[in-house]
Amino acid sequence: MTAVQTQPRSGLATLRRGLALTPEFRRGITGTLLLALVATAGRVVVPVAVQQTMDRGLRAHGGPDIGFIRTAVILCAVAVLMTAVAAYLMNIRLYRTSENGLAALRVRAFRHVHDLSMLTQSGERRGSLVSRVTSDVDQMSQFMQYGGLMIIIAGGQLIVATVLMAVYSWPLALLVWAVFAPLAFALRIFQRWLSKAYGAVRERVGDMLSAVGESVVGAPVIRAYGAEERTARRIDESVGAYRDAQVRAQSLVALTFPSTELAAAIATAGVVMAGTALGVGGHLTAGKLVAFLFLVTLFVSPLQVATEVLNDAQNAIAGWQRVLGVLDMTPDVADPGPAGVELPRGAIDVRFEDVSFAYPGGPTVLHDVSARIAPRSRIAVVGETGSGKTTFAKLLTRMMDPASGRVLIDGVPLTEVRFSSLRERIVMVPQDGFLFDASLADNIRFGRPEASDEDIHRVLTELGLGDWLDGLPEGPATPVGQRGESLSAGERQLVALARAYLADPDLLVLDEATSAVDPATEVRLQRAIESVTRGRTAVSIAHRLSTAEAADEVLVFDQGHLVQRGPHAALVAEPGRYAELYASWAAQLKI
Amino acid sequence: MSQKVTSDILKKGASVLWVAARAEPRLLIAAVLSSGLYAATTVGSASVLGRVTQDVVLPAFRDGRTTMGTLVLGGLAIVGVALLKALGVAGRRLYAGMVQYNMQAAYRRAVTRQYLRLPLAWHQRHPTGRLLSNANADVEAAWAPLAPLPMALGVVLMLVIAAIAILATDLVVAIVGFLVFPAIAGLNVIYQRRLAPVAAHAQRLRAGVSEVAHESFEGALVVKTLGREADETERFAAVAAELREANVAVGRLRGLFDPVLEALPNLGVLAVLLVGSIRLRSGAMSPGDLVHVAYLFTLLSFPIRALGWVLAEVPRSVVGWERVQNVLEATGSLPYGDRSVEGAGPARLEVRAVRFGYTDDDVLHDVAFTAEPGRTIAVVGPTGSGKSTLTNLLVRLVDPAGGQVLLDGVDARDVKRHGLSATTALVPQQAFLFDDTVRGNVALGLDVPDEDVWEALRLAQADGFVSALADGLDTHVGERGATLSGGQRQRLALARALIRRPRLLVLDDATSSVDPQVEARILDGLRDSAATVVVVAYRKATIELADDVVYIERGRVVAQGPHKELLERSAGYRALVTAYERAAEEPVPDEDEENEENEEAVA
Structure with missing residues (x-):
């Protein structure tokens, strides 16, 4: 009746409210973002540079240009190392800041739960209040330190690959986009299925834990009444339902995950065929076509990452929303605070x-x-x-x-x-x-x-x-x-x-x-x-x-x-x- | 030393995985085969693309013409390989997942079966939270490496294929490759070994944070009544800070190793290019070969990390497995005999020189009494004197350390499985209800018609409030019966006992939250039941029901006999039972004056 209302807040609104409630997340963020920019740029530029070296050096007119290759290799190696250093520095800062913020958020939410009235508290399942300060926050941590970063990098890579593809050959770029546009649409649908399937998994976990919990806490009653078989049956049912939900979710993953792989192959095959046709017509050189093929791989890999990470992202946002939901509940029995009256000691009337x-x-x-x-x-x-x-x-x-x-x-x-x-x-x-x-x-x-x-x-x-x-x-x-x-x-x-x-x-x-x-x-x-x-x-x-x-x-x-x-x-x-x-x-x- | 410990853990980890391999051989083989398909097609896709470039694209550019047939063939080859690869990925994910989930389900069942089988004494030695995490987190941890395992096995295959492919191309470049791959694999192993203990530490602290939160929220009323919110927050903040530091320590390792692991393959490709270009000049290899090798490098750099994922899960898996094994191998079973104590009418209960203790100190010493069939015995004694422990012994929730509990002359230990639960019923002090309907809670697995349920509810004075519930017998009572009051829970627990028409009924202060008037009606109803009754009680009205009283002090039977007789014989009993009347007669306690003086002195 007084259940935590998780208002359907958009991802962006959640972020804004979350950052307002946890200023720790913003500490030193400019430096971290700058380093992230360098690391992202490096992760995109390095494969391109390597590709260019291969392409220009190896396929140079009149045989491989060894001198060019050497210079390019050294420059690339420097870029690789700089990227690694930037990534290292960014990681350290990111972990420190995000963990500081998450610990503060945990403690704030914990305190807030205690500030809620008894009535509000008892309206909640105790386990769900505990998960506000434990697993919900853990989910955010995982996303912030891994998934969030991957999305930024993937986004950067996607943009760079798209621009380069268009520069090399806009008809081929259009072709690639034509193949991936329906995939992007399909992925959204898959995403919806997946989040539903995972929602079912989480529900079944809850049922299972509660059934197992009864077998432990209710052990004396079960023993005294010989209710072992009945309890075992209930546990088996919930364990089985949980397993089935997991398998169902996993089947969806198995079905959706390789779809990017297939789309990539179709795009590659299309590029090879169309590119050759263009080449025959004299509109494209062989070198450019090979380079373009490489760009297709560069374009695909962030999409693969995205399918992996989006689920994390959704969980993290949902977790954050639940934590914010607790923090935004106004205690109906509130402490007047320093403005309140301090009573002197002595017998009470x-x-x-x-x-x-x-x-x-x-x-x-x-x-x-x-x-x-x-x-x-x-x-x-x-x-x-x-x-x-x-x-x-x-x-x-x-x-x-x-x-x-x-x-x-x-x-x-x-x-x-x-x-x-x-x-x-x-x-x-x-x-x-x-x-x-x-x-x-x-x-x-x-x-x-x-x-x-x-x-x-x-x-x-x-x-x-x-x-x-x-x-x-x-x-x-x-x-x-x-x-x-x-x-x-x-x-x-x-x-x-x-x-x-x-x-x-x-x-x-x-x-x-x-x-x-x-x-x-x-x-x-x-x-x-x-x-x-x-x-x-x-x-x-x-x-x-x-x-x-x-x-x-x-x-x-x-x-x-x-x-x-x-x-x-x-x-x-x-x-x-x-x-x-x-x-x-x-x-x-x-x- | 640590080297030995690691190899030990790996050995144990392998044996845990072997258990899964034996339990789910088909699914695991399917997963590994799929993974092999994935591995082969990953390497194959590079070759196919190379071949298509070499045989279709380049000739077309050179000659300025091509045929639709060759183009389509080339395209089909690329898509065909990808299709096989997709099949491999899907199969690996699905089958690996099924192996993992089946193993989890099987062990959850096995662990909870043990909980149901093991004697209560074992339960009392193990904290609830620990048992819950054995069935959940530990089982999960034990089988966690199963998810990436097929992928890792596939990677090994992939490496072998790639190694052969590179070797066939050029020996010198192959040597560079064989330096880089083991470096990546080796670094990964170092990474995971350093990470494992730090990550395990963080995991333990995470459990600690959860325990503090759980306890604190459970005791929220006490925290509130004593205004300890700030101190509780401090206690929580301390464990949260510890967890934060542990997570940052994990982050520092990850932050260092991840960029290095990512840079290594790139550096490897650059090294190949450098060396390759020299080989190129000497004519040992063609540019196409070099591109192919470089491509293989980039392809392999990611999957090779799957080896690391498996290794990362192994230490946790071993710990989880060992904790699960502890439960599965727990021996303290409660052996059953083959005697039967079924029959009509009340049973005869005899307690002979019973001794019992939870620790080294005995809670009960040499307890002996007899309840003739149909008689009612009241067990009376001060708080903490061992009455509840005694009730547990009567229905054989625990076995005595010495002496015997006999039902119709049969030692409780010789009674066959379910023999006692069919003839005896204990209603404990704190009523435990399942998250089920009223009917489910009362019948508790018995196949009985609704009339019987109502009859039992009527005897327990619970029919009134149950019929007022929205769904009557079908009303769900919530977690632990949270939607009902304490007195209502107690009455449902009582109905659960009565519906079984037990031959021995044991009530452990089972109506303490029920109003006296209602309690009186319940006790009236019990008079007609065809059971021998043992009742732990403080109220005189309850004691009055009893034919005999067993008076216990500090775990010993101090006196027994009819109430009136004990009143005369036993000073302790008299003091306990007549406490209220005496309090009413002499309302002014003697220490009072003294205290007042003290207070004045203080003031």
Whole structure:
């Protein structure tokens, strides 16, 4: 729904926008272009010079002119060497500049992805965001350093060959053009087929990777349910479809690629026949005809290169467009930047004013919520799944902006607070405690990298998790594995909580942050949180109502409305949603 | 030393290619023959053009007349050779491509078969990203040299033909040629050898960049909540800069060698001209011969580089092959027996002195309990005490290091293949859904009518939301079930277990994201199921369902028996299970006062 819009931009527009966004590409470009000019000229002139030497020296009237050949050979050798040196210097500059630019582009796109709102991010397949900063950029790099150059050189060669052909014999030049004009047209059509075929290949790769991914990530389920054969079948299908798409694309390549070869032969044969006919009529010398034949080869080779490179070019432009597509998305939850308000530290006061929210294209999930959370108060937010309590938390932490109404902290609209200040003062612990593939200690100090090992020990002890830490094989150095999967779901939540606590916020928002933890630990944590958040504001979203009992105030959500609020003791006594929720909770506790 | 390493790699590379040659001999031979045709016609086209010039064009110019017949014949000869050459190119590309793609497909299948065959313990030792790249990038790298291989073999043929052609023309010029060609080939080998490690390094860094991006985007919510965007960008910028330097290093080599490799054939032609002109004067060769030889030089200068392309891919290929072989040769299989545990009604489960560890430290020590048929056992214990590990052992996702898991008296290890998955069902803590329809996810390969699917959904309290989905049972749930909420995913996972009417049902905190009211209804439904149930739980209502409780602390069974009895007997159990009530009774924690004092002191 919020998928990256890759506006159909022309190649030139992409180039202009791309260069504007990545000025690094332009650094020293004049020098590089001058060297490229020399290298290109050399690559065109050298074969012509060699040909001329052969033609004039060997076929000179009265036998080979050895003196001329020697001079010409030496001059040619100098030209060859100069071309090589120019090409070398240009290559070095080109690689340096383009890699600098691409690295900068990568990093900029990466940062931009993080600046996009959670909503935008989750609208994308994660893999596709990753490829914006990896394979899309790699494709550009390949083209810039190889294909792009080839196209420039090929273009130069094409022009020189055409001019020389016309000078030698314009009727023959016309003949050559007559043969190649339909080919150029055909190549465009081939190109379209090819890009379609490669598009299919890329799609099949995606399917295959996703099928293979399931067999790895879903291994326990597959094993437990004996679904090996079904999975194998799905993988085989996708592997087979990928292979078929590859073969189909390759057949097209095999069909189209030699077409230039054939066209060249037809042109050569035509030139030989027409040239001889012209010669017989006295309009052309034998030497000129032989030289012309050489020019035909000079004319053909750039076309061959072009068929190879055009596909690269198309991929590179498409890749660049996708990267630009990400960079051009305006973050819908934007940081006001230096113009924004910096809030002083201290207990936080929160106000919701007529806040409503709807996911794009979806129904309204939060209706006109108004509430004030006093500084230093402990708030519990309760309600059934889908009641809007998590949305409330996301709006409070500005993961999303309301559709209407506003959220204020310390009297300042949330949208005007600088992110650096906001994220320092308000920290949310999400339900799924995502951990990075590093040690336990490094994960806990993620929010405050300068924290020492003692700090980490202190935090865990204060949270009553000292025993747990001691029980781990390597203590704080224990590696948590990818996504923290070496730990149990409950343990991951413990780490996520410690991480948020160490970050030392003024408002701590817990979104069912202890749902997978055992009751004794949860109660212990709850108490620890209570004591450590004393003097700060804390909002807990919970479906275990033990949290609500201990809170200063409870906010009760039902179907997107804030239906009740007040201390537990008062709410439980009056008939209403909370009393119902509490009754079913209590029923679970009783034996 | 490095010399030896290189020759070793080449030897290994050759043996990898030999594997392909044995697997796809026909296609590979077709590709090599096509390439040979291409080689022969490339050299041949020069001869044909030379002959046409000599026999048709020059006489015509000399005599001032020609016949249409000879002209057309000449033209046909040129086009005919080109047609054969085009056939050669097309055949080489198509067949070489097919060899490569077939090998890729075959090894992707083989590798993923291993993933499905190897025990879970093996999976747990290997990171996900590594396994994915084994099946994708490594397989691709292993067979990458297959694409340019036929061309390179064709080039060898071409060189031989050209060498003979040049030798036949003039010995002295041939010597010049034999100096230039080996120089080009040799330089290419040096180039590729120097390039290979640098390029491999860049490739590794590219994977590193991708890993950082993947992890960082996956943890985007955490990055946001803690405002670490700038630091994450710095972390990414560091790996991107490393990659940049590696790419520039590759570029420096390419930038140096490419112009030299391009200049060499030109210099060769010039050398031939110089020497040739001397030979010309002494009358050893004719101008036509010299033109022919010079033309051969220009023709060969490009294809000869195909040798370099193959060599360039070899080191990567060897590394990819070895990584793929590691998977294919992994032995840790989970052997099956031939006993059957099928039957009607609930199974009897006995766990005898089970010991298990992921590393050297055991997670479970001497765990033992019995579940009589039809009984429900609750496994209770603090976070990280080994409950999930125990559930994996019960359905034999892993085997115990010591002790036994017995189903109806049969050791789980002696049960035949698919015997256990047909009689037991585990619903894990984190529900995993496939990128498939609701029906596909619930049936998971079973051939069942829709009524059964609905019945299972009803028992799992999932029929309501499924019937509200746009396409009902045919709704696609997306990657990992992304379009559903956590509680909905859990209920589908539960339905998947129930539809199998298992004789042993193992629930690992499988309803943690489901609302308590809904959970209560699910548990009610389970009462009637004809299964022995083992349930990992914290909620009292769930525990209440159980006939017996097994209480675990730090991987040991500390107490077992009926709930009421354990409440009295086990202090740890009592503390855990009654935590909420006690919290409600004594809302003011004792440390509170102390803390307040501390705070004042700090202030």
